[in-house]
Amino acid sequence: MPNSIVWFFSKRYIAGENLNDAVNLVKSLNEKGIYATIDVLGEAIKNKDEALHDKSKCLEVLEAIKINNLMANLSIKPTQMGLGLDKDFAFNQVSELVAKAVAMNNFLRIDMEDSPYTDLTIELFKRLKEKYSNVGIVIQSYLKRSSNDVVELNKLNANYRLCKGIYIEPAEIAFKDRQKVRDNFMKLLEEMFNAGSYVGIATHDEYLVKEAYRLIKEKNIPKDKFEFQMLLGVREDLRDKINNDGFKIRIYVPFGKQWYRYSIRRLQENPEIAGHIFKNIFRIK
Numbered sequence: 001m002p003n004s005i006v007w008f009f010s011k012r013y014i015a016g017e018n019l020n021d022a023v024n025l026v027k028s029l030n031e032k033g034i035y036a037t038i039d040v041l042g043e044a045i046k047n048k049d050e051a052l053h054d055k056s057k058c059l060e061v062l063e064a065i066k067i068n069n070l071m072a073n074l075s076i077k078p079t080q081m082g083l084g085l086d087k088d089f090a091f092n093q094v095s096e097l098v099a100k101a102v103a104m105n106n107f108l109r110i111d112m113e114d115s116p117y118t119d120l121t122i123e124l125f126k127r128l129k130e131k132y133s134n135v136g137i138v139i140q141s142y143l144k145r146s147s148n149d150v151v152e153l154n155k156l157n158a159n160y161r162l163c164k165g166i167y168i169e170p171a172e173i174a175f176k177d178r179q180k181v182r183d184n185f186m187k188l189l190e191e192m193f194n195a196g197s198y199v200g201i202a203t204h205d206e207y208l209v210k211e212a213y214r215l216i217k218e219k220n221i222p223k224d225k226f227e228f229q230m231l232l233g234v235r236e237d238l239r240d241k242i243n244n245d246g247f248k249i250r251i252y253v254p255f256g257k258q259w260y261r262y263s264i265r266r267l268q269e270n271p272e273i274a275g276h277i278f279k280n281i282f283r284i285k
């Protein structure tokens with residue numbers, strides 16, 4: 001698909017190409033009382049030099065958060081830090097970022113990628129957790145293994161982001177039925193709350209937001225044990241409702257030159273939007 005069309009569509013999902021764009025966007029969210037997690041776009045790195053380059057960009061983000069006093073933390077993709085090349089190298093890279101986050105009294109979230117990396121990512125998280133507390137992991141409710149992973153991770157008092165999962169996974173390992181993915185989401189959320197863990201409830205699905213509200217009320221979960229999370233540019237009406245209801249909400253703010261791949265994923269997720277755009281562009285009635 002031509003870059004210009006993808007860019008036209010993706011503007012709303014991405015802060016811009018430069019760190020300054022992300023800083024300005026986060027400032028505008030913070031003014032509304034909304035938190036952010038900043039992501040340097042990129043995942044398919046080819047060698048360690050690229051991974052080193054992306055890590056230095058992440059260090060710049062942490063520095064910018066400090067200088068600008070932003071209500072924001074950092075999210076990273078483990079393969080972007082070299083997990084697919086050399087797990088010890090990736091561990092050292094992410095350790096450096098977490099150490100910097102700790103020194104700033106901040107936090108680093110390790111995103112979860114597709115299933116070839118699930119074990120490696122959990123292992124990376126566990127190694128980091130031996131040394132640092134300011135680091136969190138992501139659990140995907142479409143994966144059948146997630147319930148077992150949560151049992152293990154609860155023993156470490158893990159800080160979670162819970163989401164449905166965005167990659168296309170085989171039916172042997174992932175639920176395909178929409179309601180099953182939702183039911184598992186709620187089951188996992190309850191298990192996390194029961195263990196006293198902190199959870200970032202990452203969804204734009206109104207059904208899940210309502211169910212989470214119900215569970216929080218029913219279990220009397222204190223406000224310092226959860227937050228809601230959404231992607232930039234998606235369901236801003238729901239974002240504002242959650243914020244107005246007095247719940248903490250954090251927006252995932254991606255920026256950087258590698259916007260094409262990220263945008264294509266958003267587009268695959270919501271082809272309806274692509275349809276509207278094409279209609280506008282080509283004036284198809």
Ligand code: FDA
Nearest residue numbers: 111112138163164165166202203204205229230231252270
């Ligand atoms: P669902 O897909 O049912 O969406 C609910 C509604 O939201 C839709 O009906 C539509 O109105 C709107 N919507 C959803 N996507 C949209 C889009 N692209 N454009 C416009 N509207 C849209 N996944 C993963 O595998 N690893 C990870 O680390 C993360 N990290 C992450 C962080 C945060 C903060 C969020 C919110 C999400 C993720 N995800 C993720 C993605 C997640 O797994 C999931 O794919 C998406 O959030 C979509 O699922 P929903 O729960 O929003 O429901």
